[in-house]
Amino acid sequence: MSARADVLWRVRRMRPRDVPAVVAIEHSAYDFPWSERIFRDCLRVGYRAWVVxxxxxxxxxxxxxxxAVGEAHLLNLCVAEHARGQGAAACLLEAVIAQAERESAxxxxxxxxxxxxxxxxxYVRYGFETRGRRPNYYPCRDGREDALLLSKVIGH
Structure with missing residues (x-):
């Protein structure tokens, strides 16, 4: 994390009352966004969640x-358009990596x-490597888009 990001951004656990703001960012960023119910279900079942x-x-x-069970999976990371390029995504990613390390993933x-x-x-800057491709993983306006599967060894 850059010194600038340390000064500007504060990362904390997501709370249920944060969900409307999170959903607003999600809907502004994606053509096929997650619903409010998905975010609430993620919190309810105990997924780790942060806001910046x-x-x-x-x-x-x-x-x-x-x-869980020695593996962490980043499900969603998104930054509002007005805040992109200022270190917010890096702060969130560092929070995810730190939590995965604490839980021995x-x-x-x-x-x-x-x-x-x-x-x-x-992701490349943080040491992630391409492990594969998931065909037709994401919906998009013109049909479907593949996903790149990335991984990073953490801990040790």
């Missing part, structure tokens, strides 16, 4: 992960669209 914001400002992004997996160059650059 300036000190007392509105939520600018979020991340959700599943961590050996590996962190994620899927990313090949067309999402900014996200792919972030």
């Amino acid at each position: 914001q300036h000190a007392r400002a509105a939520i600018a992004g979020y991340a959700l992960a599943s961590i 050996a590996e962190l997996l994620l899927e990313v669209r090949p067309s999402n160059r900014a996200a792919r650059r972030l």
Whole structure:
């Protein structure tokens, strides 16, 4: 994390009352967004979830992960358009990695669209490597888009 990101962003656990703000970011970012119910179900079942914001400002992004049996899976990481390129995504990713380490996960997996160059650059910067491709994984306006499966060895 850059010193600038340390100063600007605060990452904390997502709470149920954060869900409307998270859903608003999700809906502004994706053509096929998760619903409010999906986010609430993720919190209900115990997925790890975080939000990022300036000190007392509105939520600018979020991340959700599943961590169990030595493996972590980043399910969703998104930053509001106005906050992109300022270190918020890196702060969220570092929170996910740190939690996975605390829970002794050996590996962190994620899927990313090949067309999402900014996200792919972030993941490469944090040591993720391409492990495979999931055909037709994501819905898109023109049909479906593959997902790249990335992984990072963590811990040890």
